[in-house]
Amino acid sequence: xxxxxxxxxxxxxxxxxxxxxxxRYRYDKFGWTTRSSELHESRLLRIGSPMxxxxxxxxxxxxxxxxxxxxxxxxxxxxxETAYHVQALVLGGIAGLSTSAGIAILIYRRRTxxxxxxxxxxxxxxxxxxxxxxxxxxxxxxxxxxxxxEEHDYRVWVSPxxxxxxxxxxxxxxxxxxxxxxxxxxxxxxxxxTIWPFTRLVHAFSAPVGYLFRPYIVYRSRTAGPAARPARRxxxxxxxxxxx
Numbered sequence: 629x630x631x632x633x634x635x636x637x638x639x640x641x642x643x644x645x646x647x648x649x650x651x652r653y654r655y656d657k658f659g660w661t662t663r664s665s666e667l668h669e670s671r672l673l674r675i676g677s678p679m680x681x682x683x684x685x686x687x688x689x690x691x692x693x694x695x696x697x698x699x700x701x702x703x704x705x706x707x708x709e710t711a712y713h714v715q716a717l718v719l720g721g722i723a724g725l726s727t728s729a730g731i732a733i734l735i736y737r738r739r740t741x742x743x744x745x746x747x748x749x750x751x752x753x754x755x756x757x758x759x760x761x762x763x764x765x766x767x768x769x770x771x772x773x774x775x776x777x778e779e780h781d782y783r784v785w786v787s788p789x790x791x792x793x794x795x796x797x798x799x800x801x802x803x804x805x806x807x808x809x810x811x812x813x814x815x816x817x818x819x820x821x822t823i824w825p826f827t828r829l830v831h832a833f834s835a836p837v838g839y840l841f842r843p844y845i846v847y848r849s850r851t852a853g854p855a856a857r858p859a860r861r862x863x864x865x866x867x868x869x870x871x872x
Contacts, residue, residue: 633815638793641818648825649833662831665744672737680730686723687766690716695790715827718771724767731760744853755827758820765813772809786810 652660666673694716702712735756738744769782785806792799803811824830 630800630804634719634789634800635798637818641822644822645824649830652825652830660830660834663747664826665738665741665747668743669737669741672733672741676730676733676737678730678736679726680734682729683723683726683728686719687727690720690723694782695787698791700869721722721767724763724770728763731756731763733770735760755820755823755829758816758823759829762813762816762820765809765816769813772807778824780812782806786814795838857867 665864699709703709738748738756785802788805789799790805803814
């Protein structure tokens with residue numbers, strides 16, 4: 629079972645994520661969107677969306693640093709183990725609470741605003757459930773880190789396993805020896821990335837680069853201006869440059 633969960637399942641998740649994203653882009657370009665609902669309700673959206681997105685950004689950065697940067701590197705840089713865990717707890721706790729509050733507001737808005745709820749698909753509902761579970765599980769592991777002890781130090785167990793995946797030599801024993809909270813959080817995270825291409829979360833892979841180079845949009849009035857002449861009956865002369 630450990631081989632299946634920590635040696636095979638991660639690569640299956642990556643395969644589904646990559647192929648699903650390519651398939652979605654190729655066959656569902658018009659569906660590659662967040663399906664914005666700001667026109668239906670904007671007050672709660674202006675509160676919940678920034679809290680969720682900025683909190684999630686800090687969470688992602690924290691995961692990248694914690695999983696990719698080895699423990700020996702931070703020690704060599706002069707950052708003590710205590711200082712590392714304190715800043716991880718403070719920043720991770722604030723970001724986790726911000727993300728949790730933001731997603732709670734967004735779900736409340738989606739459930740209580742009729743047109744927004746009507747536009748919610750089954751995939752969206754599944755996505756919200758898995759996303760909330762991932763956030764709650766992540767906060768749980770952050771709080772467990774306060775208790776201390778090597779069994780709650782993800783850089784001893786989870787990080788070596790995560791880095792070993794990139795060299796195709798999964799350190800299954802490292803992940804199997806971690807606390808149940810880390811294993812549950814990891815499984816939920818893999819489930820989230822598996823369904824990612826088939827939900828509105830796919831918009832995270834988009835960057836509005838074309839917006840910087842697109843031409844200006846020129847709006848013209850439909851009413852007759854000073855330079856306009858009354859419309860004439862009959863045919864216009866071919867090659868006429870006379871302004872209309």
